[in-house]
Amino acid sequence: MQYVNCVCVYDSINREAVEDVEVGRLKIKKGFTVMVSCGDVHRDPQIWPDPETFDPLRHTPEARAERHPFAFMPFGMGPRNCIGMRLAQQEVRMVVATVLQHFTLVPCEKTVNPPKLMKMRMQAEDGLWVKFQPRD
Template sequence: MHGQAIVFILAGYDTVATVLSFTLFFLAMHPECCQKAQAEVDAKCGKEFPDYDKVQTLTYLDMCINEAIRLVPPGIFLNRKCVQDTDIQGVHFPKDMIVVIPVYAFHTDPDLFPEPEKFDPERFNPENKTTRHQYAHLPFGQGPRNCIGMRLALLELKMVMAAILQKLTPVPCSKTVYPIKLSKMQAKAQDGLWVKFQLRDAKT
């Protein structure tokens, strides 16, 4: 339990910062999505701080975050240990075998996500989510051993994103490199993530 508490706080720091950076970057590259997210934040939060109750209503912003996590998952693979002999579609998995789950491969499989390199938050609207296999999107794992900090991470992301979008608009700058060139073994842009921010309203 003590170890889980440490993971809960410390391991989520870099993950949240990474997802936040990529989400803002993708919104800068897709102004139509950014405008839609800002319109939702304006309608649901107004000028007030986006607290817990308010961010639960930000459906489109949640879609944007999930699409960013799909394109650049913080963990590109998961490891799981078989607790008993198992056969799945004719493949035998012996007890104690370590199974590597290729998260990034799932997230960029065109059979699961058509045009997988495209940033499209509509993939995660309520209708599309129900028609896709529940294990197609695995940024936090699945089942009883999924990420213990998932709900906290998503809450932090939505609160910070909403607070930023209330006052600022991310836009490309002279150093922006797009499409992103990712490092091979981690969710990191080789050329960095460069954007600039414009004030939405000088009075805010």
């Protein structure tokens, strides 16, 4: 099966079928655009045990080797993934490292733990409130 025209829009990936194909009982005709919701895949309990819990150990090399490579695709997948992926990842690392050199994040009065996430977006319903305490 081949696809063309991959576009990552917010939380979904659109693919256009270049040939007729059957996926289970679903028939997809050539030229039909299929939208895959990355957010739904990232919260699928068949792939991720307790998907609403933050668990950094899910992203160790051993854990990644045990699941399908398309189970986690924050920047899309394949030859048409986000062109800015490596730059975005490096920028996030640099910002987090710089902030944590100067501040410690501590809970405050508005902190909700664990945060309640929105259904259609990877965003906390009431925001993520923490206090930045300067380091000595």
